[in-house]
Amino acid sequence: MYTDAELIARVLVESDRESYSELIRRHQSPIRSLFHKLTGGDSALADDLSQETFITAYKALSSFKGHAKFLTWLFAIAKNIYLQNARKHYEVPTDEIPEDSHNSKSDTQLDVQRALKHLEPDDRLILSLCYAQELTHTEVAEILQIPLGTVKTNVLRAKEKLKSKLISYERSEI
Amino acid sequence: MTNDKKNLEQNLDQELDAFFSQSLPPSEDFTQKVMIALPQEPRLAWITSAGPLCGGLVGILFLYFVAPLNLSTVLYLIGSVKGRCSMAFTYAPLLISQISVVTLIAVGLATLWYLAEEDFI
Numbered sequence: 001m002y003t004d005a006e007l008i009a010r011v012l013v014e015s016d017r018e019s020y021s022e023l024i025r026r027h028q029s030p031i032r033s034l035f036h037k038l039t040g041g042d043s044a045l046a047d048d049l050s051q052e053t054f055i056t057a058y059k060a061l062s063s064f065k066g067h068a069k070f071l072t073w074l075f076a077i078a079k080n081i082y083l084q085n086a087r088k089h090y091e092v093p094t095d096e097i098p099e100d101s102h103n104s105k106s107d108t109q110l111d112v113q114r115a116l117k118h119l120e121p122d123d124r125l126i127l128s129l130c131y132a133q134e135l136t137h138t139e140v141a142e143i144l145q146i147p148l149g150t151v152k153t154n155v156l157r158a159k160e161k162l163k164s165k166l167i168s169y170e171r172s173e174i
Numbered sequence: 175m176t177n178d179k180k181n182l183e184q185n186l187d188q189e190l191d192a193f194f195s196q197s198l199p200p201s202e203d204f205t206q207k208v209m210i211a212l213p214q215e216p217r218l219a220w221i222t223s224a225g226p227l228c229g230g231l232v233g234i235l236f237l238y239f240v241a242p243l244n245l246s247t248v249l250y251l252i253g254s255v256k257g258r259c260s261m262a263f264t265y266a267p268l269l270i271s272q273i274s275v276v277t278l279i280a281v282g283l284a285t286l287w288y289l290a291e292e293d294f295i
Contacts, residue, residue, distance in 0.1 A: 033196075036198055047204060
């Protein structure tokens with residue numbers, strides 16, 4: 001079984017596309033899951049953005065220096081693609097959740113998903129990276145290219161916003 | 175602090191963990207979809223950066239040779255449009271004045287060759 005670095009070398013040196021498909025198989029799950037959370041459960045959009053991430057990564061593969069993990073590098077690309085898309089296609093947030101997102105989710109989790117949609121893209125991104133991908137704050141700082149202290153502050157701030165939104169849901173249910 | 179808020183305070187991390195722990199399983203369809211959309215082979219970094227550079231050079235050569243403008247004016251115009259590069263363009267005439275017309279023609283031909291190789295023209 002090849003390591004990520006070996007697969008990348010095979011793609012670059014031998015133009016071995018099969019090695020790149022192996023990299024996609026290995027890393028698609030965290031990338032697609034991240035976009036799924038970021039897009040409020042819109043599977044089609046999540047897959048389009050994930051596809052764009054892997055294509056961009058393929059084109060820029062020779063610039064991957066190997067200082068960070070390949071997945072961390074992919075997350076950095078995914079971040080840029082998500083923020084570009086969020087800027088281009090801004091939509092007024094709604095409480096609607098796609099039907100397929102209702103599967104195996106508790107009411108609280110659906111509320112979390114709804115509340116996330118009301119956060120700013122940057123806040124949504126930082127929470128998704130910290131919680132969904134089990135990345136350390138240092139890795140998140142590397143992906144977002146911001147200082148470690150700012151990551152910690154922004155996570156707390158985003159959680160506060162999410163919390164107030166969730167409290168407003170709880171109150172409206174009473 | 176209300177009871178609701180206290181409960182939420184205690185459970186938020188747990189709820190977030192539970193929400194985010196659900197991940198999508200790998201899909202072969204997705205892999206195939208990406209593989210079909212991939213370009214033929216990854217571009218080497220120098221080619222990626224050479225594209226805009228060559229495009230810029232072609233633009234300068236065009237304005238210099240085809241339009242009746244001298245090089246300083248051309249660079250001044252580009253510098254004005256691309257404000258961020260104004261410093262670079264301030265010094266560029268000094269540097270480029272050292273380059274002979276023959277060199278510029280050689281660069282132009284190399285650029286055209288590159289563009290043809292890349293199927294841009």
